[in-house]
Amino acid sequence: MSSIPASSFLLLAIILFCIGLYGALTKRNTVVVLISIELMLNAANINLVTFSKYGLTPNLTGHIFSLFVMAVAAAEAAVALAILIALYRNKPTILIDEMDDLKH
Amino acid sequence: MDLQTLLSFHWDTMMPEFIILISATVLSLIDLFIGRSFSRKFFGWASFIAVVAALVSLISLSDHGVTTILNNSYVFDSFSIVFKAILLIGTALVILMAISDKFENIEEVKSEYFYLLMTGLLGAMFMSSSGDLITLFIGLELLSISSYILVAIRKENSKSNEAAMKYIINGSIASAILLFGLSYIYGLTGSTDLAAVQQIVSTLSGTELSGLLGLSFLFIIVGFTFKIAAAPFHMWAPDVYQGASTPVAAFLSVVSKSAGFIIIIRVLLNIYAGAYSPDGQLPLLINMQNYIFTISAITIILGNAVALMQTNIKRMFAYSSVAHAGYILVPLAAVSPLLFENIWFYLLAYTVTNIGAFAVIQYVVSDENNENIEAFRGLYKRKRSMAIALLFFLISLAGIPGTVGFIAKLQIIASALANNPINITIVVIMILGTLVSYFYYFRVIAEMFFKGDRLELQPPKNEIPFNLIVVIGVCVAATIVLGLMPNLALDNFYKLFS
Amino acid sequence: MSSSGIVFSIIAICAILGGLMMITLKKVMHMTVAMILTYFSIAALYVLLTAEFVAVAQVLVYSGGITILMVFGIMLTYHKAENRDEEKVSSFRKLITFLSVATLGIVSYFLVAPVDFVAEEIFVGDHTKAIGEILYTNYIIPFELVSILLLVALIGAVLLAKKDKEEANE
Numbered sequence: 132m133s134s135i136p137a138s139s140f141l142l143l144a145i146i147l148f149c150i151g152l153y154g155a156l157t158k159r160n161t162v163v164v165l166i167s168i169e170l171m172l173n174a175a176n177i178n179l180v181t182f183s184k185y186g187l188t189p190n191l192t193g194h195i196f197s198l199f200v201m202a203v204a205a206a207e208a209a210v211a212l213a214i215l216i217a218l219y220r221n222k223p224t225i226l227i228d229e230m231d232d233l234k235h
Numbered sequence: 236m237d238l239q240t241l242l243s244f245h246w247d248t249m250m251p252e253f254i255i256l257i258s259a260t261v262l263s264l265i266d267l268f269i270g271r272s273f274s275r276k277f278f279g280w281a282s283f284i285a286v287v288a289a290l291v292s293l294i295s296l297s298d299h300g301v302t303t304i305l306n307n308s309y310v311f312d313s314f315s316i317v318f319k320a321i322l323l324i325g326t327a328l329v330i331l332m333a334i335s336d337k338f339e340n341i342e343e344v345k346s347e348y349f350y351l352l353m354t355g356l357l358g359a360m361f362m363s364s365s366g367d368l369i370t371l372f373i374g375l376e377l378l379s380i381s382s383y384i385l386v387a388i389r390k391e392n393s394k395s396n397e398a399a400m401k402y403i404i405n406g407s408i409a410s411a412i413l414l415f416g417l418s419y420i421y422g423l424t425g426s427t428d429l430a431a432v433q434q435i436v437s438t439l440s441g442t443e444l445s446g447l448l449g450l451s452f453l454f455i456i457v458g459f460t461f462k463i464a465a466a467p468f469h470m471w472a473p474d475v476y477q478g479a480s481t482p483v484a485a486f487l488s489v490v491s492k493s494a495g496f497i498i499i500i501r502v503l504l505n506i507y508a509g510a511y512s513p514d515g516q517l518p519l520l521i522n523m524q525n526y527i528f529t530i531s532a533i534t535i536i537l538g539n540a541v542a543l544m545q546t547n548i549k550r551m552f553a554y555s556s557v558a559h560a561g562y563i564l565v566p567l568a569a570v571s572p573l574l575f576e577n578i579w580f581y582l583l584a585y586t587v588t589n590i591g592a593f594a595v596i597q598y599v600v601s602d603e604n605n606e607n608i609e610a611f612r613g614l615y616k617r618k619r620s621m622a623i624a625l626l627f628f629l630i631s632l633a634g635i636p637g638t639v640g641f642i643a644k645l646q647i648i649a650s651a652l653a654n655n656p657i658n659i660t661i662v663v664i665m666i667l668g669t670l671v672s673y674f675y676y677f678r679v680i681a682e683m684f685f686k687g688d689r690l691e692l693q694p695p696k697n698e699i700p701f702n703l704i705v706v707i708g709v710c711v712a713a714t715i716v717l718g719l720m721p722n723l724a725l726d727n728f729y730k731l732f733s
Numbered sequence: 734m735s736s737s738g739i740v741f742s743i744i745a746i747c748a749i750l751g752g753l754m755m756i757t758l759k760k761v762m763h764m765t766v767a768m769i770l771t772y773f774s775i776a777a778l779y780v781l782l783t784a785e786f787v788a789v790a791q792v793l794v795y796s797g798g799i800t801i802l803m804v805f806g807i808m809l810t811y812h813k814a815e816n817r818d819e820e821k822v823s824s825f826r827k828l829i830t831f832l833s834v835a836t837l838g839i840v841s842y843f844l845v846a847p848v849d850f851v852a853e854e855i856f857v858g859d860h861t862k863a864i865g866e867i868l869y870t871n872y873i874i875p876f877e878l879v880s881i882l883l884l885v886a887l888i889g890a891v892l893l894a895k896k897d898k899e900e901a902n903e
Contacts, residue, residue, distance in 0.1 A: 135741050137852070140778070141422075141845045143745045147771070148415055149838040150752040155408050156830045160761055162806050164404055166768055169799055170752060171411035173775055175418045176791075180784045182422030185850040187435065192427055194787050194864055195872055196369055200414060201794045202879050203376045206886035207410075208799050210380055211403045212806040213893035214387045218396035219810040220896075227404070230397045241870070256881070263888065308874045347892050354885050361878060373875045377882045384889035422848070443847035450844045 137185035140177060148174035159226045165211050172204045244304040248296055248311040251289040251319065252360055258285035259353040266346045275346040279334035279702075282349040283327060286356070290323040297731060307366030307428045313731040314575065315364030318497050321582050322363065325489040326356045328590045328706050332597060333482035335700035345388060352486060355381035359494035362501075368417050368427040371498055375413075375462070378494055379406050382487060386479040398478020405461065405471045413458025419451035420506060429505040436510040448510055452523055455502060456530070462495035465564060466534040469557045473545075476553035481600060484549055485593035488556040489586045496563060496578055503567070521570065528568040528661060534561030535668035542675050547606050548596055551675060552589075555632065558668060559585055562647065565665055569651035569658040576728060577647045583724060584631070584643040584717065591710025592628040594703050595621055602695050611679055613687020618695050622683045624707045629676045631714045634669050639717040644669065741781060748774035765803050772796045786861045 147170055154167030176197040183193025218230075262278060293316060302311040333348055358377030365371050383406065387399030421427055423444055424435040439445050457468065464472040476484040507523065538558030545551035563585075566577040598621060603610040615622035631638035648665065651658040717724055751771030755764045772795040779788035868876055 135738055135781075135852075137848050137850050138846050139741065139745070140782070141848060142842055143748065143778075145838050145841045145845065146749055147752055149834045150749070150756060151411070152408075152837075153830060153834045154756050155404075156834070157827050161400065161404070162761055162803055162810075163755075163764055165407075165806075166755060166765060166803060168404075168407045168411055169795070170755070170768070170771065171408070172414065173772070173795070175411065175414040176787075177775060177778065178415065178418035178422060180779055180782050180787055182418065182425070182850075183784070184782050185848075185852050186422060186425045187850065188425035189853045190425060191860075191863055191867055192369075192425075193421060194784055194860075195868055196418075196421065196427060197784075197787050198790055198864075198868075199369055199373060199875060199879060201790055202883060203373070203410075205794055205798055205802075206380055206883055207376070207403070207407050208802055209886050209890045210383055210893075211400075211407070212802055213890040214383070214396060214399045214403055215806055216809055217387060217390040217893045218393070218400055221391070221393035221396055223810075227400075230400060241873075263884075305871055305874060308872065347888065351885065351889070354881060357881065358878075361874075367875070369872060370875045370878065373878045373882065377878060377885065380882060380889070381885055384885070384893065387889075387893050390893055446844040447848065450841060 137181060140181040140185075144174045144177040144181070147171075147177070161211075161215055161227055164227065165208060169204060169208065172200055176200055245299075245302040245311070246304070248299055248302045249304075249309065250292045250296060251323070252357060254285055254289040254292060255353050255357050255360070258282060259350040259357065262346070262350045262353075266350075276334075278346045278349045279330060282353055283330045283334075285353070286323055286327040286330060290320065290327065293319055293323065303366065307430055308370045309361075310364050310366040312364075314500075316731055317575075317579055317728055318363040318493065318582075319360050321493050321579070321586055322356060322359045322490055324583075325493065325586045325590065326352060326486070328586075328594075328709065329482050329486045329490065331702045331706045332485060332590070332594050333480075334702045336480055336482050336597060336601070348385070348388060348482075351381045351385050351388075355385065355486070356490065359490055359497075362494050363497045365501075366429045366505075368420065368429070368432075368502075371501065372410075372414065372417065375494075375498060376410065378491060379410065379462075382406075382483075382491055385483045385486065386475055388483070389480055392478075394478045395480075396478075398475045402471055402475045405468075409458050409461035409468065412454050416451040416454025416458065419447055419454070423448060423451070429501070433505050436506055439510060445510065448507075449523070452507055453526070456523075456526060459495060459499045459502075460530055463492050463499070463560045463563075464553075464557050465530055465560045466537045466557065469534065469538070469560075472557055473550045473553040476549045476556075477547055477606070481549070481593055481597035484552070485590050488552070488593070489589055492556065492560060493582050493586070496582065499567070500575070500578065524568060524570060527564060531561050531564035531568045532661060532664050534558065534564065535664055536561075539668045539671040539675075543671065545675070546608055548600070548608050548610070548679070549606055551608070551679075552592065552596070555672065555675070556589065558672060559589075559632075561668065562644065562665055565647050565651055565661055568661055569654055571650040571654040571658075573646070573650040575732070576725070577643075577650055579728060580646060580721070580725065581643040584639040584714075587710045587713040587717070588628045588631040588638075588640055591707055591714065592625060592632065594706045594710065595625040595628070598697075598699060598703055602697050608679060608682055611682045613692045614683040616687065617692050618699075621699070621707075624711050625683065626680060627711050627714050629680055631718065633673050633676045637715075637718050639714050639721065642718060642721045737781070741778075744774050744777045744781065747771075748778070761807055762804070765800060765807065769796050769800055772800070784860070786864055 151167045151170030151174060155164050158164050158167060179193040179197045183189060183191060262282060297316055330349060330352055355378050358374045358381065361374035362371055365374060383399055383403045386402050387396060389395040420432060423439065424432045426432055439448060461468040475487065535558055538554050538561055542551050542554035542558065545554060563578055563581050566574045599610050600606050631640035634640045634644040648662050651662055748771050751767050751774060754767035758764045758767060772791065776788045776791040779791060
């Protein structure tokens with residue numbers, strides 16, 4: 132299994148991170164933006180797990196860190212959707228560019 | 236590791252955190268079990284007492300000496316004591332403000348308000364005393380998620396919902412980027428313990444991997460500039476401040492921002508100050524100084540320029556707080572040796588003046604049901620004490636001699652110049668920014684003192700609530716006393732660091 | 734290419750495909766489902782990296798929890814016209830964003846390419862037990878902090894999403 136170089140894992144993480152970042156910056160639908168953010172967090176997790184096998188001193192800390200990230204991601208998603216539901220109750224839209232009550 | 240080792244740590248140094256944690260939990264349980272008809276008025280005072288108790292216990296621990304628990308995942312040192320003191324003072328004042336918060340005559344006091352403020356504070360406190368990337372990240376997220384909910388808590392108000400939505404989306408993107416940077420740090424060093432990271436990073440100099448270290452620096456700095464609302468990631472601040480209730484806006488502009496600077500100092504100085512650039516000459520931080528320099532300059536210019544155009548008082552203060560973030564970045568950009576002291580004193584000055592200003596804003600805005608600057612018209616004739624208090628806060632924010640804001644700015648400028656004359660550019664930008672800021676601060680002052688016909692003016696409908704009198708009184712006193720005798724605070728600071 | 738290399742390539746292609754589908758599909762529900770493909774591929778990647786526990790957690794939390802949460806979010810805010818992600822964002826802005834993100838990706842790749850760490854067997858034996866031991870000793874403070882964070886998220890989500898009593902009675 133060691134035949135796969137570390138950089139291919141890291142490259143995959145970069146590609147996923149960029150897809151997520153692009154989605155988060157261009158999509159109009161709030162739910163899609165949230166999914167894109169989850170993809171970015173996943174990319175960071177791939178890095179963490181990769182580095183805990185490949186590294187100067189491989190250790191399990193990367194696994195622990197990625198588990199913490201998952202907990203945080205779930206909490207963030209739950210709060211974001213709760214805010215979305217509260218928003219939808221007052222103003223039935225979930226499109227980001229129609230959220231323009233606040234002056235610019 | 237057995238129980239014996241676990242118990243051998245100095246858990247007593249965590250006393251302030253335990254007090255906050257226990258009182259937040261107990262309050263949430265009480266909230267769950269007492270009936271709906273029960274008044275929850277006492278929640279505010281109870282949480283205020285808890286925060287003050289935490290502050291007292293922190294002070295009583297101040298001569299405890301440096302302690303670390305579990306491989307640096309909790310560090311108790313002078314750095315954490317001084318910055319935690321700011322966080323606790325800031326939150327205590329914000330809680331006092333929140334007790335009587337009204338908007339459009341709706342009582343805004345919600346019991347959740349207070350324990351969410353305390354969990355946010357808990358996150359910030361762990362950020363200031365952690366030497367481990369995981370704990371830092373979790374503390375940051377605890378603070379952020381509590382703040383998202385606090386902004387959204389006026390859920391019948393569509394502006395508030397919208398502000399919260401923007402905040403959580405921008406905040407999550409920023410923390411994802413930050414996390415991506417942190418994952419490279421872990422990868423390059425194989426550790427999340429900042430002390431170990433620092434050691435290994437210093438051996439990376441000259442290798443090809445130092446490029447990756449630079450990349451991680453960029454990712455991390457993006458995540459942090461969002462947290463402190465520095466340009467170009469400040470766009471959330473005005474919307475969120477406007478949509479959130481006034482005490483929450485004060486919390487974000489003071490406690491959340493201080494926590495952002497704390498984590499910046501912890502991470503940047505620990506990791507990058509020891510890392511050397513690819514040519515093996517200068518520490519990476521010195522190389523990357525230009526980025527911080529640019530961020531700081533853009534933040535000062537943009538924050539002040541856009542603040543000039545605002546008509547909503549909360550948006551104006553949001554941009555002014557963006558500009559202040561730029562000023563606080565100057566010591567970092569200049570890498571001055573007195574960096575801790577400068578940033579700490581500036582944050583202290585900013586905390587007392589800004590919270591005081593927000594307390595006056597809260598009173599006027601809820602009395603007039605109007606968030607525009609016109610709400611302050613003729614305030615001097617209507618409510619003399621309020622106008623004079625706000626005058627002190629505004630001239631302190633503007634940095635006029637005799638106030639604490641002046642001393643803080645002077646220190647930053649003096650030590651930046653003393654360190655290296657090249658810093659004259661950033662100092663000039665800072666002074667010009669300050670001059671521009673006079674225009675918008677004085678616009679409010681002019682509105683209060685010189686405008687408004689005596690006959691047209693209505694006397695205020697509500698008396699000033701007792702809790703706001705306390706907040707404003709404390710803040711005015713601190714603004715003046717620290718402005719005349721800054722050594723009262725600085726001596727304590729030096730005593731801890733000697 | 735070795736057998737593990739082939740496995741890796743297949744997984745990587747699936748993961749990227751899921752991500753691209755998420756970006757390009759029109760219906761929000763389809764996008765959400767496309768992400769499940771990515772989540773499962775990433776879980777498979779973790780198995781390849783001998784991180785079985787993280788892989789299982791990935792399947793449970795992402796494919797299970799977060800996707801379901803998103804589906805609920807879509808259903809509770811269902812609005813026919815809006816659950817299609819139509820082309821209203823100007824293509825110029827999209828192009829600029831694409832170019833800058835692509836630049837970031839390429840630069841990152843060149844900086845990451847020199848990473849030539851060799852894989853090592855980090856732990857022989859029961860990973861899950863080792864993770865548990867570290868989690869409950871060295872990382873007990875962040876662990877407890879996460880429990881507070883989840884509690885805060887729980888209280889916040891309930892507080893924000895529930896209807897107030899007076900409203901519900903009307």
